[in-house]
Amino acid sequence: MSEEEAVLDMGDSTRASDFVGLPLRVESQDGATADEVVATDRLTETRYRVQLSPGFYRGIAAGDEIEYDQIAKTAHVVTRGANVAVQIFHEGIPGEVIDSFKVMAVQVGGRVDGELDSLVVLTFPVKTGFPAIESLMATLPERGVEWGYGNVYDQDGEPLDWWE
The missing domain is CATH 3.30.70.260 (ACT domain)
Incomplete structure (x- = not known):
């Protein structure tokens, strides 16, 4: 498994226990950057479904199908999850x-x-x-x-x- 696909164990049997954690780059108002690991399910090599809405990364929510850019650590919404x-x-x-x-x-x-x-x-x-x-x-x-x-x-x- 590659570095960007760390599997998260959510420890909750009411949800799927294994997610692919995608690091998405977030930037603060003062320009500092960090990666937020967002829980997803892998659909294809670069396409994922967001399982839990992120706390800091903007533009996506749970249920969205995204195209992941591994280099830029960004997500482009392909289909909204409503x-x-x-x-x-x-x-x-x-x-x-x-x-x-x-x-x-x-x-x-x-x-x-x-x-x-x-x-x-x-x-x-x-x-x-x-x-x-x-x-x-x-x-x-x-x-x-x-x-x-x-x-x-x-x-x-x-x-x-x-x-x-």
């Missing part, structure tokens, strides 16, 4: 508030695809609707929370309109 990724960064928010929020997200049709100390990654079927997602987000405190759609806008802030 899911919306939401990345929520939080600081100073009590754990019980975040836990309650995640329960509400599941109740409106979403799922939690990842979590770090200050990050929650959610995936919603696009049929949930943007108003429902935004109403859910409005339940979080305004202070200490920044959130954004992971696959709704391009790098210039223009809507991708794939859901139309």
Whole structure:
């Protein structure tokens, strides 16, 4: 197995236990770069299906079929999986508030695809609707929370309109 195909053991029998982890290059606002390993299933030599929405890489969500560029460590969407990724960064928010929020997200049709100390990654079927997602987000405190759609806008802030 090549370096870029590290197999992740998710340790959860409710999901497939082995994913191909693709390193995708992310860049911070100050220009620093790092690789985020995104869980996928291999379809062909360069084509993969995203299994879990990423926390930092923009433009893709769970269910998307992507073409992977191993050199640039980028993904080009071939087919959208009809899911919306939401990345929520939080600081100073009590754990019980975040836990309650995640329960509400599941109740409106979403799922939690990842979590770090200050990050929650959610995936919603696009049929949930943007108003429902935004109403859910409005339940979080305004202070200490920044959130954004992971696959709704391009790098210039223009809507991708794939859901139309």
